[in-house]
Amino acid sequence: MAVLLSKKSRVLVQGITGHQGQFHTRAMLDFGTKVVAGVTPGKGGTKVEGVPVFDGVREAVHRRRANASIIFVPAAYAKDAAIEAIEAGLKLVVIITERIPFHDCLEVMPLARSRGCVVIGPNCPGLASPGQAKMGIMPNQLFKEGDAGVISRSGTLTYEIVNAMTEAGFGQTTCIGIGGDPIIGTSMVDALAMFQKDRKTKRIVVVGEIGGTAEEEAADFIERRVTKPVVAYVAGRTAPPGKRMGHAGAIIQGNRGTAESKVKAFEAAGVPVAEYPVGIPRLLAAT
Amino acid sequence: MKFLEYKAKEIFARYRIPVPQGVVAASPADILDPPLPCMVKAQVLVGGRGKAGGIKAAESLDEARTVAGQILGMDIHGFRVKQVYLEERLDIGQELYLGVTIDRSAREPLLMASAMGGIDIEAVPHDRIYMEHIPTVVGIQPYLVRSLLKQLALPKEVGDQIASIVGHVYDLFRKEDAELVEINPLVVTKAGGVVAGDAKLVIDDNAEYRHPEYANLDQDRTPLEQEAHDKGITFIQLDGDIGVIANGAGLTMATLDILGLKGGRGGTFLDLGGTDDPGKVKQAFEILIEAAPSVILLNIFGGITKADTVALGVKQALEEMHTKIPVVARIKGVNEAQAKEMLRSIGMYPAETVEEAAELAVKVKSGGP
Numbered sequence: 001m002a003v004l005l006s007k008k009s010r011v012l013v014q015g016i017t018g019h020q021g022q023f024h025t026r027a028m029l030d031f032g033t034k035v036v037a038g039v040t041p042g043k044g045g046t047k048v049e050g051v052p053v054f055d056g057v058r059e060a061v062h063r064r065r066a067n068a069s070i071i072f073v074p075a076a077y078a079k080d081a082a083i084e085a086i087e088a089g090l091k092l093v094v095i096i097t098e099r100i101p102f103h104d105c106l107e108v109m110p111l112a113r114s115r116g117c118v119v120i121g122p123n124c125p126g127l128a129s130p131g132q133a134k135m136g137i138m139p140n141q142l143f144k145e146g147d148a149g150v151i152s153r154s155g156t157l158t159y160e161i162v163n164a165m166t167e168a169g170f171g172q173t174t175c176i177g178i179g180g181d182p183i184i185g186t187s188m189v190d191a192l193a194m195f196q197k198d199r200k201t202k203r204i205v206v207v208g209e210i211g212g213t214a215e216e217e218a219a220d221f222i223e224r225r226v227t228k229p230v231v232a233y234v235a236g237r238t239a240p241p242g243k244r245m246g247h248a249g250a251i252i253q254g255n256r257g258t259a260e261s262k263v264k265a266f267e268a269a270g271v272p273v274a275e276y277p278v279g280i281p282r283l284l285a286a287t
Numbered sequence: 288m289k290f291l292e293y294k295a296k297e298i299f300a301r302y303r304i305p306v307p308q309g310v311v312a313a314s315p316a317d318i319l320d321p322p323l324p325c326m327v328k329a330q331v332l333v334g335g336r337g338k339a340g341g342i343k344a345a346e347s348l349d350e351a352r353t354v355a356g357q358i359l360g361m362d363i364h365g366f367r368v369k370q371v372y373l374e375e376r377l378d379i380g381q382e383l384y385l386g387v388t389i390d391r392s393a394r395e396p397l398l399m400a401s402a403m404g405g406i407d408i409e410a411v412p413h414d415r416i417y418m419e420h421i422p423t424v425v426g427i428q429p430y431l432v433r434s435l436l437k438q439l440a441l442p443k444e445v446g447d448q449i450a451s452i453v454g455h456v457y458d459l460f461r462k463e464d465a466e467l468v469e470i471n472p473l474v475v476t477k478a479g480g481v482v483a484g485d486a487k488l489v490i491d492d493n494a495e496y497r498h499p500e501y502a503n504l505d506q507d508r509t510p511l512e513q514e515a516h517d518k519g520i521t522f523i524q525l526d527g528d529i530g531v532i533a534n535g536a537g538l539t540m541a542t543l544d545i546l547g548l549k550g551g552r553g554g555t556f557l558d559l560g561g562t563d564d565p566g567k568v569k570q571a572f573e574i575l576i577e578a579a580p581s582v583i584l585l586n587i588f589g590g591i592t593k594a595d596t597v598a599l600g601v602k603q604a605l606e607e608m609h610t611k612i613p614v615v616a617r618i619k620g621v622n623e624a625q626a627k628e629m630l631r632s633i634g635m636y637p638a639e640t641v642e643e644a645a646e647l648a649v650k651v652k653s654g655g656p
Contacts, residue, residue: 027591075493076496099493100493101464101491101493101494101497102389102464102466102491102493102494103423103461103464103491103494105394106389106394106395106396106423107423107424109394110394110395110422110423110424137591138590139590139591141590142590152537153537154535154536154537154538155535155536155537155538156533156534156535156537156538156588156590157535157537157538157540157541158537159588159590160538160541160588160641163588180536180537182389182391182466183389183391183394184394187392207537209536209537209540210540212391212392213391213392214391214392217392233541235537235540235541235544236540236544237544237547238543238544238546238547238552238553239540239543239556240525240526243523243556244523245523245536245539245540245556246521246535246536246537246539246540246556246558247536247537248491248492248493249391250536250537250540254409255409275548276545276548276641276642277541277545277641278640278641278642
């Protein structure tokens with residue numbers, strides 16, 4: 001098994017008729033995902049990669065029994081799309097869209113929580129459970145079934161690390177790209193709790209970066225609640241304060257959010273931190 | 288988006304947050320009728336200007352012009368002062384702190400206040416700061432204001448004014464898509480009035496499209512960073528000499544770190560994002576070449592991104608710009624072999640891994656390999 005999604009998940013793609021939506025619908029189908037419906041307002045009745053398209057989420061849920069959604073719609077419409085999915089009763093919503101205003105996320109996240117819906121993202125590569133399903137944009141060929149859970153704030157850096165893991169023989173249960181924004185639906189701690197509970201996951205990889213205090217909170221949680229071995233990488237050791245390093249969340253403000261503080265927190269919690277991204281498999285070998 | 292004090296105060300005034308009278312000037316000759324006596328304040332997007340000599344008092348028009356002349360052009364922590372704000376001098380009775388920011392962990396706005404204003408909030412002991420989360424959609428409720436006023440222990444007339452200011456601040460925070468609204472100090476005058484002594488405002492860049500009126504504000508970007516921003520390229524100038532370009536923010540950061548471990552120093556952070564459009568790659572390289580690094584380190588991990596089209600963009604940019612800057616490239620992805628061949632054909636240095644590429648970049652920089 002894996003966390004959050006499985007072979008049985010019935011996935012809906014919001015924004016399926018756009019360039020990204022179409023491309024990744026194909027890739028998700030190839031991964032083995034049950035993509036059962038798409039939604040693009042005004043395009044109901046058409047098909048994308050053989051998947052029926054509807055005008056609204058409720059209709060897609062009613063007609064195709066979708067129970068999870070992945071959102072590719074542009075930033076200005078993403079809040080609307082997410083709330084439509086949450087209010088239609090979906091329990092898992094993955095938001096790929098980047099550059100969504102923070103205040104929109106401040107509205108969406110508490111609503112999701114109150115409805116018992118798990119949101120992944122925004123500004124994230126999504127979820128992949130090898131051998132099960134994928135709701136995301138990660139390249140299919142990187143993954144291999146295994147017993148490591150991966151949690152990451154970034155995209156391509158995750159691909160680099162997952163690739164190195166797969167090459168070294170460490171497969172994955174699920175890879176969760178939690179996203180690079182300040183306001184995200186599923187925190188590092190939330191994801192750690194999921195992997196701690198999941199019976200198939202035997203070890204956990206955390207890929208952090210500068211900005212905020214998610215890694216420090218994760219380290220504290222690991223110390224108190226996680227019995228499985230955890231290894232980590234932290235990006236941004238050479239980043240200067242006050243500059244946003246691409247991700248909206250990756251900025252050192254005052255003395256908060258430095259890589260040094262994060263590495264220290266992990267090490268104090270008994271989590272070895274790799275110097276290089278490709279150093280992760282070596283640390284895993286020792287777990 | 289960061290705002291200079293005078294600009295933030297203009298916005299404050301629109302939200303009925305009381306601010307002192309003031310005029311902005313870019314040269315002493317611009318100063319005609321300042322409120323007197325006044326404080327002449329350097330307008331820079333950085334803290335600590337008071338200690339750096341960027342805030343001075345003036346009693347008369349002549350003195351205001353003289354002082355403004357001294358402050359204009361000053362360098363404050365790397366920022367040149369281009370404007371001064373001449374503001375009515377306040378008869379300060381007490382200095383408070385009031386702020387609303389986003390608490391990432393709680394995913395909610397955080398209301399902060401303290402009776403110890405006028406100093407950096409980070410320096411205020413934790414038990415002297417009032418902090419409560421605001422449920423985003425419902426906003427400020429009366430109980431929040433009651434508990435805030437209780438902790439600050441202020442007389443009723445002052446408390447009433449602060450209650451209304453708190454409401455206006457949250458209104459501004461929400462409607463303007465702010466990441467931070469901070470008033471430090473929030474001044475209680477000897478006459479019992481409450482007014483914003485300073486104003487710090489940061490608005491979410493992602494919400495820029497909802498606030499087109501702020502599109503042309505001067506930000507703390509270098510000219511080249513501004514040019515990149517206008518072209519939609521994520522680019523930051525750093526103090527090293529090796530131009531780093533990669534795809535994805537995390538990977539770009541990691542590439543800079545790896546370069547550091549290998550003894551090099553990154554001079555740029557350029558995130559190519561998910562594109563493999565040769566035109567866009569070319570545009571990014573043009574910015575990078577303008578930054579004049581001694582060597583360029585390119586790191587592409589393309590699961591979906593096509594390696595050969597990225598290489599094509601690199602080739603076109605280098606040829607068109609007639610540059611002699613060497614490029615060390617690690618490109619992984621679809622059509623990787625063709626990409627390497629293309630780079631080799633124009634005298635570039637392909638590498639298998641990032642570590643190898645970083646080592647090579649350091650060597651090439653110092654005259655090798």
